[in-house]
Amino acid sequence: MSACCWRHWWDWKCCACSAELRAVASVSRTLAVVAAASAAGAPRRGPEQGPGALLGAGLTQALQDAGCAMAGTTLLEAQDAPACGTPMHQRLQACADYARRLAERIATLPAAHTALVIGGDHAVAAGSWRGVGVRQGDGGAPGLLWIDAHLDSHTDATTHSGNIHGMPLAALLGEGAAALTGLRGPALDPARTCVLGARAWEGEERALLQRLGVRIFEMAEIRRRGLDAVFAEALRIARGKGGGFGVSLDLDAIDPQQMPAVLCPEAGGIDAGELATALRTLRGCADLRALEITEYVPALDPDGGCARLVIDLACAALGRRSG
Numbered sequence: 274m275s276a277c278c279w280r281h282w283w284d285w286k287c288c289a290c291s292a293e294l295r296a297v298a299s300v301s302r303t304l305a306v307v308a309a310a311s312a313a314g315a316p317r318r319g320p321e322q323g324p325g326a327l328l329g330a331g332l333t334q335a336l337q338d339a340g341c342a343m344a345g346t347t348l349l350e351a352q353d354a355p356a357c358g359t360p361m362h363q364r365l366q367a368c369a370d371y372a373r374r375l376a377e378r379i380a381t382l383p384a385a386h387t388a389l390v391i392g393g394d395h396a397v398a399a400g401s402w403r404g405v406g407v408r409q410g411d412g413g414a415p416g417l418l419w420i421d422a423h424l425d426s427h428t429d430a431t432t433h434s435g436n437i438h439g440m441p442l443a444a445l446l447g448e449g450a451a452a453l454t455g456l457r458g459p460a461l462d463p464a465r466t467c468v469l470g471a472r473a474w475e476g477e478e479r480a481l482l483q484r485l486g487v488r489i490f491e492m493a494e495i496r497r498r499g500l501d502a503v504f505a506e507a508l509r510i511a512r513g514k515g516g517g518f519g520v521s522l523d524l525d526a527i528d529p530q531q532m533p534a535v536l537c538p539e540a541g542g543i544d545a546g547e548l549a550t551a552l553r554t555l556r557g558c559a560d561l562r563a564l565e566i567t568e569y570v571p572a573l574d575p576d577g578g579c580a581r582l583v584i585d586l587a588c589a590a591l592g593r594r595s596g
């Protein structure tokens with residue numbers, strides 16, 4: 274899509290390609306918001322404050338203004354999250370306990386609702402997508418588009434940092450410690466899983482994804498081909514032949530000059546406006562089961578600019594009209 278479309282992505286009538294935008298009928302969504310207020314997988318406190326801050330900044334009102342019906346908001350707080358320095362197996366167990374509660378909660382949401390999971394650090398994803406899989410019943414695991422600067426595909430045996438938020442994608446694919454992989458619900462199908470925006474990883478996690486056959490769209494490829502083309506291909510992989518899919522967005526995928534309020538910023542990321550345009554294609558996807566947005570740290574966002582950007586991205590993905 275042209276640069277014009279990004280500058281006016283909220284405006285249906287702005288430019289030549291508005292016809293293309295109009296051609297995609299927006300799905301009418303009822304959203305169930307799940308506030309996954311956990312930082313148990315992170316090296317520092319901060320992301321557990323994310324859902325409260327985003328709700329306080331007007332997330333649900335903005336989604337309603339953008340045409341979504343709201344089914345309600347569930348707050349899931351971490352109970353007795355271990356301190357950052359405690360041994361890895363204790364943090365792993367705490368993340369697994371939290372992921373189990375989150376999965377159970379998501380599994381009970383009505384099938385017709387689209388879940389909006391707000392983290393929290395990205396380790397919460399180890400529960401979210403199992404829960405979506407359980408909710409799908411016979412449909413099996415959802416396809417998953419993982420938008421992230423990192424691969425988050427370490428196991429407890431390969432991690433360099435010991436931080437559990439570097440492991441959830443491996444766990445969802447069935448790799449790593451039993452505490453995280455053994456949750457109820459189907460493991461992801463690698464053929465319907467892809468990573469978009471990657472630019473920082475350790476060799477072992479990349480080797481794992483390559484062995485499993487997970488497609489990785491690195492930043493270099495996004496720069497070469499453009500986000501629209503890459504996003505469209507990633508969406509085709511995640512959607513497969515049907516059966517439901519989801520998007521898990523770690524905000525550190527976005528360039529830190531635009532989104533500094535994250536735990537692990539990595540230079541050279543996705544342009545926020547281009548991402549909003551790409552996410553807007555999700556409006557036409559009736560098979561989108563859930564959107565997850567993680568790792569927002571309000572303490573690093575004193576003027577609230579990043580919160581507004583997150584809200585804009587959620588509305589771009591889930592809304593029906595300009596909010």
Ligand SMILES: NC(=[NH2+])NCCC[C@H](N)C(=O)O
Pocket residue numbers: 394395396423425427432433434435436438439440473474475523525536537568
């Ligand atoms: N969810 C995240 N911010 N993950 C970053 C992970 C960074 C690094 N690969 C690690 O395992 O520690």
